[in-house]
Amino acid sequence: MKEELIAPCGMNCNICASYLAITHDVKGEGIRMAYCKGCRPRNKACSFLRKRCGLLLENKVEYCFECDEFPCEHLSAIDKRYRTHYRMSEIKNLERIRDDGISSFLEAERVKWRCPGCGGVVCCHNGICFDCGLDELRRKKKLYRWSTRDNHPRDSEGHREHRKARGKGELDRAVAEAKRLLSEHGYECQATAGDMILWFQADTPYDEDFGLDKVITRPLIVVHELVEIDNVKRMGIALTKNAIVDNIEKVDNAHLKAAEVELQIATFMGEAEHLRWRLEHIRMWSEDPSVTPSNRAKYKELLAKVAKTIESLDESED
Numbered sequence: 001m002k003e004e005l006i007a008p009c010g011m012n013c014n015i016c017a018s019y020l021a022i023t024h025d026v027k028g029e030g031i032r033m034a035y036c037k038g039c040r041p042r043n044k045a046c047s048f049l050r051k052r053c054g055l056l057l058e059n060k061v062e063y064c065f066e067c068d069e070f071p072c073e074h075l076s077a078i079d080k081r082y083r084t085h086y087r088m089s090e091i092k093n094l095e096r097i098r099d100d101g102i103s104s105f106l107e108a109e110r111v112k113w114r115c116p117g118c119g120g121v122v123c124c125h126n127g128i129c130f131d132c133g134l135d136e137l138r139r140k141k142k143l144y145r146w147s148t149r150d151n152h153p154r155d156s157e158g159h160r161e162h163r164k165a166r167g168k169g170e171l172d173r174a175v176a177e178a179k180r181l182l183s184e185h186g187y188e189c190q191a192t193a194g195d196m197i198l199w200f201q202a203d204t205p206y207d208e209d210f211g212l213d214k215v216i217t218r219p220l221i222v223v224h225e226l227v228e229i230d231n232v233k234r235m236g237i238a239l240t241k242n243a244i245v246d247n248i249e250k251v252d253n254a255h256l257k258a259a260e261v262e263l264q265i266a267t268f269m270g271e272a273e274h275l276r277w278r279l280e281h282i283r284m285w286s287e288d289p290s291v292t293p294s295n296r297a298k299y300k301e302l303l304a305k306v307a308k309t310i311e312s313l314d315e316s317e318d
Helices: 017-023 073-085 090-100 102-112 134-139 167-184 193-199 219-234 248-269 272-287 293-317
Strands: none
Touching: 073 090, 090 102, 167 193, 167 219, 167 248, 193 219, 219 248, 248 272, 248 293, 272 293
């Protein structure tokens, strides 16, 4: 474990999938993954927090626990994601470094993430050792997910997994209905059922567990996905396996547009229950530190707008 690979936010880049991918040159093994040499080595200080924190931007602190606001809302949002899906906590890491020192922390991390099979390093993003588990990684549909066979209560296989349980005929019908709704509201969408299949086969860093079989049971979510795909295609992004992970900010712009269209139609239809169901999702998007500040502000505006709409719909029913 290298000390220079402990980021200010507490992320241990030694166990990050993108760092392990580059040190093991997995692309040379036929595995397509993002490469990163670590937050500090590539002078990012903290990929998630730097643009949102003046202290990090100006290199005034080495670790976030040196800040009077530790842990801030941005760090807490990252920590929640990693505790939920990746079996680690940036905040706990920082507290251990602060209380016990960096050497003690690194030794504890060596033990915690040591592969029981070969002694290599287990990745925090998927539980795979890149020294002895490349075959497993090569077979894995979601490169940034722990396997469900570990029976961990917080595991997720990701919402982009395409399942064929309902058949393409049902998908075609769901897409046709969603495109009818879009057309009625002045949005001509060029995305197809085939595009949706490709989109849900793409790798994603996100943690929602909402497969295509579930999506097509909700017409307004099909609307959302079609608008998102339509906007992605208009940007010239091909619907490949890496379409999302290689274009995070552009895809989020498309996602924001899709959310706006979906919720506009839901409001017109008076779908208060759908809007209530979506509230927590919008709140999560508005707090996601990986989203650009501009889009986070727009998600917050959308959150307030939807909350107000629900209130109005509820009053009209009384």
